[in-house]
Amino acid sequence: MSRVQLTPLxxxxxxxxxxxxxxxxxNTSISHRPLLIYHSAFLPSSSxxxxxxxxxxxxxxVSPRWRYTMYSTTHFHSTSHEVLCVFSGRATLCFGxxxxxxxxxxxxxxxxxxxxxxxxKGCDWDMCYGKPEEEIKVQGIKDxxxxxxxxxxxxxxxxxxxx
Numbered sequence: 001m002s003r004v005q006l007t008p009l010x011x012x013x014x015x016x017x018x019x020x021x022x023x024x025x026x027n028t029s030i031s032h033r034p035l036l037i038y039h040s041a042f043l044p045s046s047s048x049x050x051x052x053x054x055x056x057x058x059x060x061x062v063s064p065r066w067r068y069t070m071y072s073t074t075h076f077h078s079t080s081h082e083v084l085c086v087f088s089g090r091a092t093l094c095f096g097x098x099x100x101x102x103x104x105x106x107x108x109x110x111x112x113x114x115x116x117x118x119x120x121k122g123c124d125w126d127m128c129y130g131k132p133e134e135e136i137k138v139q140g141i142k143d144x145x146x147x148x149x150x151x152x153x154x155x156x157x158x159x160x161x162x163x
Contacts, residue, residue: 004055005046006152007111013039014158015106022100024130025076030141033081035095035104036159038113041152042085047111049087056085061151063121074098074130078137080123081144083151084114097130113152120147 016034019027028034042052053064062083070084074097086108093114096103108114128134150157 003046004051005043007038007041007043009153009156012041012158015039017095017104019096019100019104020102022097022102023074024132024134024138025074025097025100026138026141027076027096027100030138031144031146033146035114037106037108038152038158040109040111041113042087042111044110047087052085052087056083056151059149059151059154061120061147061149061154065125076128076130077125078128078134078141079144080120080125081147082114082125086110086112086114120145 015037017028017037018032018034019029021027021029042055049067053067056062056064067087070091070093074094088110090107090109092105093108094103094105095114126137128137147159149155150159
């Protein structure tokens with residue numbers, strides 16, 4: 001299996017978004033950690049699903065747990081931050097709730113990374129949908145630890161700017 005080629009940090013385009021809570025979905029309002037988008041972090045010509053998973057495992061920050069299409073139901077995780085890597089195709093993704101006027105809607109394509117399929121080592125994830133009975137779970141989000149190393153770049157990287 002070939003190694004992935006990363007866009008050099010000096011050339012990496014990163015978008016940061018703060019998304020207010022909406023319809024029971026806390027978004028970034030609880031922890032004030034932005035949604036981070038690493039545009040074309042993985043060069044598509046070198047980025048198979050297996051090679052991206054191997055790269056994530058080698059940085060030792062997150063554990064790839066699934067490979068599938070995007071989940072189409074609005075949800076959030078109260079027990080873990082999430083790292084999504086696009087290895088093929090393209091899609092328009094919505095972050096923040098489809099009815100939220102401050103949602104982030106963007107076109108993602110192979111090579112992009114969203115930090116919001118992989119989870120920090122030792123963390124399990126839950127599925128929350130903004131139901132009133134999930135409010136107690138929302139409060140625990142502010143205590144979730146942030147990444148100590150960048151899941152893509154290791155000891156350097158954009159997510160470390162948010163420590």
